[in-house]
Amino acid sequence: MDNYKSFSKNAKKILNSPICNNKMQTAHYTAMENLFCPETNKNGYISLGIAENVLSFDVMKDKLSVDPNFCQRLTQYSDMGGFKDCRESIAKLLQNHLFKYKPINSDLLVNYKQIILANGATPLLENIFNMFCDQNDVALIPSPMFPNFIPFAGQRFGVKIVDVKSEVYSNNNDNSQIIDFELNLEEFERQYQLHPVKMVVLCNPNNPTGYIFSKKQIKQLVDWCREKKIHLLSDEIYALSIFNRDFCSGKSDIGTREDNENNNNNDNDNDESAVSGGSDEMDGANNIIPTNEFSSIYDICKGDMGEYVHLVSSFSKDFGLNGFRAGYFYSQNQDVLRYLLSTSNYYSCSNIVQSALINIIEDKRYLCSFIKENQKRLTSSYNFATKTLDHFNIPYLKSSAGLFLTIDLRKCLNKLPELNNDFNNNNNNNNCPFKKEIQLWELLFDNRVIVNPGKLCYFNEPGFYRLIFTLSNEFVYNGIERISKVYNQLIS
Amino acid sequence: MKKENYEGFSDNAIRLLSAPKGNSKLAMAHFIAMSDLFNSKSNPNGYISLGIAENVLSYDILKEKLVLGDSKESGEVTAVPPQVLTQYSDIGGIPQLRELIAVELLQNQVFKGYKPTNNKLLVKKEQILVSGGATPLLENVFNLFCNEGEKCIIPSPFYPSFVYDAFQRFGVKVVAAKSEVFNDNDEIIDFKLDLDVFESLYNQGGVKMVLLCNPNNPTGYIFKPTEIKQLVNWCHSKKIHLISDEIYALSVFNENGNEFKSIYEILEGDLGEYVHILNGFSKDFCLNGYRIGYFYSQNEMVFRYMVSTSAFYSCSNIAQYTAINILKDREYLERYIKTNQKNLKEAYEFASNLLNQYSIPFIKSSSGVFLSLDLRACLKCLPDEDDEDNKDAFSKEIKLWEAIFGNKVFLNSGKLCYFDKPGFFRLVFTLPKDFVEQGIKRIATVYNSLLNK
Numbered sequence: 039m040d041n042y043k044s045f046s047k048n049a050k051k052i053l054n055s056p057i058c059n060n061k062m063q064t065a066h067y068t069a070m071e072n073l074f075c076p077e078t079n080k081n082g083y084i085s086l087g088i089a090e091n092v093l094s095f096d097v098m099k100d101k102l103s104v105d106p107n108f109c110q111r112l113t114q115y116s117d118m119g120g121f122k123d124c125r126e127s128i129a130k131l132l133q134n135h136l137f138k139y140k141p142i143n144s145d146l147l148v149n150y151k152q153i154i155l156a157n158g159a160t161p162l163l164e165n166i167f168n169m170f171c172d173q174n175d176v177a178l179i180p181s182p183m184f185p186n187f188i189p190f191a192g193q194r195f196g197v198k199i200v201d202v203k204s205e206v207y208s209n210n211n212d213n214s215q216i217i218d219f220e221l222n223l224e225e226f227e228r229q230y231q232l233h234p235v236k237m238v239v240l241c242n243p244n245n246p247t248g249y250i251f252s253k254k255q256i257k258q259l260v261d262w263c264r265e266k267k268i269h270l271l272s273d274e275i276y277a278l279s280i281f282n283r284d285f286c287s288g289k290s291d292i293g294t295r296e297d298n299e300n301n302n303n304n305d306n307d308n309d310e311s312a313v314s315g316g317s318d319e320m321d322g323a324n325n326i327i328p329t330n331e332f333s334s335i336y337d338i339c340k341g342d343m344g345e346y347v348h349l350v351s352s353f354s355k356d357f358g359l360n361g362f363r364a365g366y367f368y369s370q371n372q373d374v375l376r377y378l379l380s381t382s383n384y385y386s387c388s389n390i391v392q393s394a395l396i397n398i399i400e401d402k403r404y405l406c407s408f409i410k411e412n413q414k415r416l417t418s419s420y421n422f423a424t425k426t427l428d429h430f431n432i433p434y435l436k437s438s439a440g441l442f443l444t445i446d447l448r449k450c451l452n453k454l455p456e457l458n459n460d461f462n463n464n465n466n467n468n469n470c471p472f473k474k475e476i477q478l479w480e481l482l483f484d485n486r487v488i489v490n491p492g493k494l495c496y497f498n499e500p501g502f503y504r505l506i507f508t509l510s511n512e513f514v515y516n517g518i519e520r521i522s523k524v525y526n527q528l529i530s
Numbered sequence: 531m532k533k534e535n536y537e538g539f540s541d542n543a544i545r546l547l548s549a550p551k552g553n554s555k556l557a558m559a560h561f562i563a564m565s566d567l568f569n570s571k572s573n574p575n576g577y578i579s580l581g582i583a584e585n586v587l588s589y590d591i592l593k594e595k596l597v598l599g600d601s602k603e604s605g606e607v608t609a610v611p612p613q614v615l616t617q618y619s620d621i622g623g624i625p626q627l628r629e630l631i632a633v634e635l636l637q638n639q640v641f642k643g644y645k646p647t648n649n650k651l652l653v654k655k656e657q658i659l660v661s662g663g664a665t666p667l668l669e670n671v672f673n674l675f676c677n678e679g680e681k682c683i684i685p686s687p688f689y690p691s692f693v694y695d696a697f698q699r700f701g702v703k704v705v706a707a708k709s710e711v712f713n714d715n716d717e718i719i720d721f722k723l724d725l726d727v728f729e730s731l732y733n734q735g736g737v738k739m740v741l742l743c744n745p746n747n748p749t750g751y752i753f754k755p756t757e758i759k760q761l762v763n764w765c766h767s768k769k770i771h772l773i774s775d776e777i778y779a780l781s782v783f784n785e786n787g788n789e790f791k792s793i794y795e796i797l798e799g800d801l802g803e804y805v806h807i808l809n810g811f812s813k814d815f816c817l818n819g820y821r822i823g824y825f826y827s828q829n830e831m832v833f834r835y836m837v838s839t840s841a842f843y844s845c846s847n848i849a850q851y852t853a854i855n856i857l858k859d860r861e862y863l864e865r866y867i868k869t870n871q872k873n874l875k876e877a878y879e880f881a882s883n884l885l886n887q888y889s890i891p892f893i894k895s896s897s898g899v900f901l902s903l904d905l906r907a908c909l910k911c912l913p914d915e916d917d918e919d920n921k922d923a924f925s926k927e928i929k930l931w932e933a934i935f936g937n938k939v940f941l942n943s944g945k946l947c948y949f950d951k952p953g954f955f956r957l958v959f960t961l962p963k964d965f966v967e968q969g970i971k972r973i974a975t976v977y978n979s980l981l982n983k
Contacts, residue, residue, distance in 0.1 A: 114819045157662045157821065161842045168699060186841075193839055194673060195699075361617045361847035363662065381698055383691075384666040388846040389819035 069488055076512050083486045084517040107397060112389040119379050120155030120366075124392040127399040128153050128366050135409060136277050136334050136351075141341030148336075152368055154378050155392065159275060159352040159365035160190060161385035162378075166350065166367075167191040167237075169377050170269050176233040180204040180221060181496035182444075184245040184273075200229050201496040214499075216435055216446075217326050219247065221255040223262055230266065237269040243276040243332060246495050246504035247444050248437025250280070250330040256338050264346050269374075272335035272349045276440040278356035278409055280332050281417040327436040336368075343370045353395065355441060356412070362391045416441070416508065423507035423514050430522035434505075441508040445489065445521070447478060448501030450528035454478060475500035478524070487520040563940045570964045577938045578969040615847045622837050623660025623824075624850045630857035631658050631824055638860075639867060640779045640809070641792050646799030653794075657826055659836050660850060664777060664810035664823035666843035667836070668695045671808065671825075674835055675739040675771050676702040683731050683740045685709040685723055686948035687902070689747040704741075705731050706948040718893055718904065721749065723757040725764050732768060739771045745778040745790060748947050748956035749902050750895025752788040755796045762797060765804055771832075772805045778898040780814035780867050783875035787896030801828045811853060813899065814870070820849040874899070874960065881959035881966050888974035892957070899960040902944070903973070905930060906953030908980035927952035933980075937972045 069083035119125065129148040133140075141147065156162040167177060173196035179187055181201035191197035202225045206218040221240075229235065240259065243250045263270040339347055352365035364387055369375055399405055420437065427434050427445065437443035451474040472493040478501075479491045492502030507514050563577035622628065632653040637645070645652065661667045672682060678701035684692055686706035696702040707727045711720040723742075731737065742761065744753045765772045774793040782790045793805060801807070810823035822845055827833045857863055878895060885892050885903070895901035909926045912933075924945040930953070931943045944954030957973075959966055 112819050113817050116819055157846060158841075158844060160844070161666075164842050165699075189841075194670075194842070359616050361615055361619055363844055363846040383695075384669050384699070385843070386663060386665075386821055388662070388821045388849045390848050390852070391846050394848065 074486070074513065074516060076516075081486065083488065084513055084520065107393050108390075112393055114389075116386075116389050116392070118382050118386075120153070120387055121389070121392050121396075122150060124155060124387075124396050125150035125153040127396050128155070131399050131405075132334075132336070132349075132368060135405070136274065137336045137341075138333065139337040139341055143341070146341035146370070148368065152370060152375060154367045154375065154382060155387040156365045156367070156382070156385040157363040157387050157391075158385075159273070159350055159354065160186075162350055162365050162367050163187070163190045163271075163273075164194065165378060165381055165385070166271055166348070167197040168195040169374065170237045171195070171197040172236075174198060174234070175236045176200050176229075177237045177239055178202050178226060178229055178233075178235055179239045179241070180219075180244075180251075181498070182244075182246055182492060182502070183495055184241055185490075185494040185496075187239060187241075198233075200233050200235070202226055202229055203498050205498045218328060219244070219249045219251065221251055221259050223258060226259070226262060235266075235268060237271060238263055239271045239273060240335075241273040241275070242335075243274075243280065243439035245276065245440060246442055246490065246492075247435055248276075248440040248442055249327065249435075250332045250438045252328075252330050253333050253338055256333075256335065260335070260339060260347060264344070268346070270335075270347050272347065274334055274349060274351045275355050277332065277334060277351065278412070279416055279441065280413060280439040281420050281437070282413050283329060329436070329438045332439065345371050348374060357398070357408075358412075362394065363387065364391050364395055419507045419509075419511075419514070422511055423505070423518070426515055426518045430518055430526065432518065432522055432525055435502075442504050442506045444492070445503050445505050446501060447503060447521075447525055448499070450525050451475065451478060451501050453528040454481075472500045475502075479503070481524050482521060485520050485524050487517045489521070563938075568938070568965060568968060570968070574968075575938065577940060578965055578972065615851060617847075619847050619850065621840060623658065623845065624847070624854070625655060627660055627850050627854050627857070628655035628658040630854060631655075631660070632826075634857045634860060634863060636794070636807075636826060639863065640776060641794050644792075644795045644799070648799065651799035651828075653826065657828060657833060659825040659833065659840060660845045660853075661823040661825065661840065661843045662845045662849075663821040663843070664775075664808060664812065665691070665695060667808055667810075667823045667825050668692070668773075668775070669699065670836060670839055670843065671773055671806070672696040672702040672739075673700040674832065676700070677738075679703065679736065680738045681705050681731075681736045683707050683728060683737055685721075685742065685746075685753075686950070687746075687748055687944065687954070688948060689743055690942070690946040690948075692741065692743075703736075705734075705737070707731055708950050710950045716906075717891075721746070721751045721753070723753060723761050725760060728761070728764060737768075737770060739773065740765055741773045741775060742793075743775040743777070744793075745776075745782060745897035747778065747898060748900055748942065748944075749893055750778075750784075750898040750900055751893075752782065752790045752896050754788050755791045758791075758793060758796050762793070762805060766802075770804070773808055774805065775808045777809050777813050779809065781871070781874055781899065782897040783871050783878055784894070784896035787894065790897065801826075803829045806832060814867075815856065816870075817849075817852075820852060821845065822849050822853055877959050877961075877966070880963060881957070881970065884967060884970045888970060888978070890970070890974055890977055893954075900956050900958045902949075903941070903955045903957050904953060905955060905977055906951065908977050909953050911980040911983050924952045927954075930976075930980075931955070933976050934973055937976050939969050939972045941973070 072082050073079065074082035074084040129150045129152070132153075133148045137148070154162075167190060171177060171191070176198045177187075177191055178200055179202065181203055182205075183201060188199050191199050202222070204219040204221060205216050206220050208215040208217045226238075238259070240251070240256065242256065260270060335347055335349060336343060343349075348367065348369040348371065350365070350367050353362060354360035354365070367378060398408075420443065423443065424434065424436075433446040433449070435444040435446060454474050454477050457477065472491070475491050475493055479489075482489060482503075489503040489505050492504070493500065495502075495504065505517075509517075566576050567573065568576035568578045623631075632655045636653045636658075637643070641653070659667075672695065676682060676696075681703045682692075682696055683705050684707065686708055687710075688706065693704045696704050707724070709721040709723060709727075710718050711722050713719045728740070740761070742753070742758065744758070745751065746753065762772060772793075776792055779790065779792060793807065794801060797805060806825065806827040806829065808823070808825055811820060812818035812822075823843075825833075825836055827836070856866070874897075878901065881901065882892065882894075891904040891907070893902045893904060909930060912926050912929050924943075927943055927945055931941065934941060934955075942956040944952065944956070947954070947956065957969075
């Protein structure tokens, strides 16, 4: 048996990579085969680990079952980069729903030619890493971060990720409390001096924390990148999954962005001064992480993204359409667009998906109401989750967006029994500070609940886990109850 | 002219963006044609493109299976709850689809029901990987076996995009193994897989794999099973991998040519470590816009690599469920394949009769959606190139291509397909009859007027 002697270096690298913890790898599948059901399978697994949002499907359903535009053209080759009308629809989606700012210079308005469609954000991200970075070049990403950036960059093109810590701790020497996240330019500069950095990726709103970065800091980061002549990719895949603050505290819906146009000149940074825990009545006293207002990088750049700033997103999270495989890219840099277009054969978006997207976006009334309703449901689920966590006395970091929040189980790490054997199958981890986090993860898994360990996200210290709450209340409640059993037993 | 600024791009990207632009008319031709398309009534002078390998002939019989969910028209309700469509599906493809591809599509149709005596060699769903089209699969296969600068041998003439799929992002080189067999009158009478040619290419170093497209694009030729077997043996002896691209396997319409046998059948079901099959729904099922490809291998390591990088070419759930819809109805599937083959045969006969009428030579095709014209006779009637620097063997072919395009017909030039000699053009005939008729008529005008000079 040849093994893979005849494979390329790229391929060998992937096939040789150690599988760090078997249980973790197969956890999801184990869970799927034995899923919790309140009636028939009370002991089944509950996975709060997959970032899917199923809350608004019934609102989406009508648009999926019948495609009025179905026609033969869909079976044939479409234009590279996507059908013109689909790209136009997405241009409108950006200009009217993601972006608030309308530049006076009409050249800066979103044009369909600046949009490239793909079968998901994943292959786009991979190709963007490849576009700016050679093998072993580095992309800087604020951590904690979405773990898959690493294989997207590294698997086939060997691009490395270096994380830039963003946690801000309180000054209480007793309690290392995370009170904020920040884009620390000194840290960026330090890493820039140490590595061959060619680009920066900013995921905003952030995964896994749901944190929205401050506009001011983002602008400073943009300036820093431009000065260094390195590219900045803004991954805004959760831009429309923002919790509705006013709805949280019982006020009326704030409505769509279009309704709010009077409030939208971005020169004042009023959002920074908002909310030091006060207005969010639902959150516990330890959740003083600020709720910043979201602005797309387009707005922050006042519509003038220039050569070095680009945007990527998809329909997976904001619209719950991850199975469709529909991602898109927006840039004002012609060379970037040209490169991505000429390699777009490798990630073309299925025509039938494009047609479904047009169906969704072009119905303006439907689109506005979907976004609003989805945000309402996200907020409601977030509230339910945090109330439940409070009920079980489990600490967590306040989230402002996305499908998740971060639970803080640090307190019980020291209470874990010492293990002599090297259960990680990996000698390096004997002294690994995250050893206990993994051990706790396994305990949770044995108790039939899955959350994602913070180690994968490059949290600064062990004990943090990402929890998805965009599931039925029953799932979320039972899942948190199981976490609590383990956590509270250990700390008592 | 604005200076191109590749500030901050990788070598890969710069290489691609800096590539010299070829004949720009060639590059733009398709788009020019599309914006001014022939219509027998409203735009009789519009362009006719016979250049894109699409088969639109069987759409009407395909239609009923393409609409998912509640269809008020057909009254058909699928059993698939639409919510499943929106969520992540299994890595590697939806299990039901993998099973259907393994059994209904490959074992029963592409492999024509051939079943090896050893049960272990039957196609299993765990050996099938579903992807978003065959193109990204191909690209990744090149990357799997070859480092940058290493080579893949492909018998020529071949499908032009192989070169880009290999080279664009992974820098893998394609080298052509000439397969044309000429008689004393310089006519192409056959194609063959000549192991001497393969050996001499191999000896130049760097060869890590072979790709065989059978049935072949652009000729529609079906390679002889005996030669394929010998090629497999040769690959084994060199310990290099062989990919069999069988994307036209079900588009065979001419029994007079060589009988098509999948490499699976030729090897009696035992693909072993070094042979793999690549395919898709674009051609045989006229679904190029849907983006559905698949890969079959009995080599676990190969399969593992392809699956662990499959996030980069996942297939949309809607497309997968459409494929399930097509494959799960065996009666329908067989009827579709037969009807499509009948349509292809009729279209081929229509085109070839016309070509004969106009005395335009062509290579007989057995499969696929195309045939190759042999317009060499009129090349010498073209004026010689004055500019010595511009004189390459194919410069007259390009002139001829321009003359044909000037008469509003778009064909693919043989140069791109690495034909051994200039003067060959690929003609796609799977279009409505009035298109094909007009197109051939216009080609004849150019061809014959040149000959009569």
